[in-house]
Amino acid sequence: MSNSGNYEAVAADIKKLLHQPEYDDGSAGPVLVRLAWHSAGTYDAETDTGGSNGAGMRYEAEGGDPANAGLQHARTFLEPVKEKHPWLTYADLWTLAGIIAIKEMDGPTIPWKPGRTDYVDDSKLPPRGRLPDGAQGADHVRFIFYRMGFNDQEIVALSGAHNLGRTHKDRSGFHGPWVPNPTRFSNQYFRLMVELEWKPKTLDNGVKQFVHYDEDLDEELMMLPSDLALIQDKEFAPWVKKYAADKELFYRDFSAAFAKLVELGIKRDESGKIVNADNVKGGYIS
Ligand code: CCH
Known part of the structure; x- marks a missing residue:
């Protein structure tokens, strides 16, 4: 212990x-x-x-x-x-x-x-x-993230986390990773979004996503409809392009x-102590 x-x-x-x-x-x-x-x-x-x-x-x-x-x-x-x-x-x-x-x-x-x-x-x-629901577009994404208090630039920056991991048919219904190396953080998600051609595909479970066949990998990369909404929307798109071109900027903003x-809903005093843990007996847990 x-x-x-x-x-x-x-x-x-x-x-x-x-x-x-x-x-x-x-x-x-x-x-x-x-x-x-x-x-x-x-x-x-x-x-x-x-x-x-x-x-x-x-x-x-x-x-x-x-x-x-x-x-x-x-x-x-x-x-x-x-x-x-x-x-x-x-x-x-x-x-x-x-x-x-x-x-x-x-x-x-x-x-x-x-x-x-x-x-x-x-x-x-x-x-x-x-x-958020990956099957939806820019209006939905804004509705969800504005509710938390994020702006368009922050929404695009956060979405860059899709450089990591993959979608699973038995979890969300979607299938595949966004990038070829999904355990290494980078701005590749934005670069691939800008550079590659993404084709619509309906999976055998009826779920619609966008794919790009990667020859080296012999695997299809994917984008959610909500991902591609970022490059289709005129307020989001400039941030996608900026982050695709400038990894440092993306890292800073992300x-x-x-x-x-991870601080949403948490109020702290000047020393960093959480002050709205009033519902816990004894208050702050240290
Ligand atoms: Fe996400 N995400 N996400 N996402 N997400 C999924 C997987 C990951 C949406 C939908 C999905 C963020 C924003 C959004 C990760 C981080 C973030 C999946 C697949 C869907 C669907 C789940 C599965 O099948 O396993 C949508 C829609 C939005 C916004 O509109 C944000 C913000 C973050 C973090 C900052 C990560 C990481 C994964 C991969 C998980 C894994 O298991 O590999």
């Missing part, structure tokens, strides 16, 4: 579990990034509900949302870390794991602060339908947007 508050020890243990030769492309990293994002991406600024505080995905109401299909793998990967560091909250573990995974996969450093609680306030449980994502 580690000392309470030893986040370096936690980070080291997260790094150690990323290599998973039997799983997907050999890394737990991408699905951990998705866990961090879905834990936070339920936030609604107007009602101040949802967000990473509370780790509500442990329960059926949120965990059983079809949009969260497959994320049990991510939670299972992290369970030994929680067992070894029982003082750590799931809400902190999930957000930190995403950030460590991004860095370990060659992505940017993302600032992260601890202090989230695992207390689930039923009145703050997010309803289903707060996470880091800032992801740091904002």
